[in-house]
Amino acid sequence: MALNTADELLTSLLPEWHLLLQGWSADGSLVAAAQEALMLTEEPPALRDLATQWSTGDFTGIPPIVLLSSADINGAMGAYAISTSSIYLNKKVHLANKKHNEHQGNISRKARRSKHIYI
DSSP states (O other): OOOOSHHHHHHHHHHHHHHHHHHHHHHTHHHHHHHHHTTOSSOOHHHHHHHHHHHTTOOTTSOOEEEEOTTTTTTOSEEEETTTTEEEEEHHHHHHHHHHHHHHHHHHHHHHHHHHHHO
16 A cells, blocks of 8 residues: 555554553553653553553543654654644655564565465
């Protein structure tokens, strides 16, 4: 599937990201990763509340996400701007990741089919 615009790409990626966030929130790995990355000795209530919200599939607290060209984001993978309360992601990086993941899925499906042939 060719995705022509940043909006189409984002629309196709968000459901996948939401499922990942929901799973990581439900199994506790999101909170553990945040505590490790931010060197938190305790679990802040706001982090716990966010993980609880996401584990139920409620993503209303996530700020708007905007995909930008690599040039517009100065080659960074992503950024957050307080001034706009928006998350900015590098379109090129995320499109490449999506294509890689789709390719891996195709390989996996082919491997499963061939396995069934030989059983």
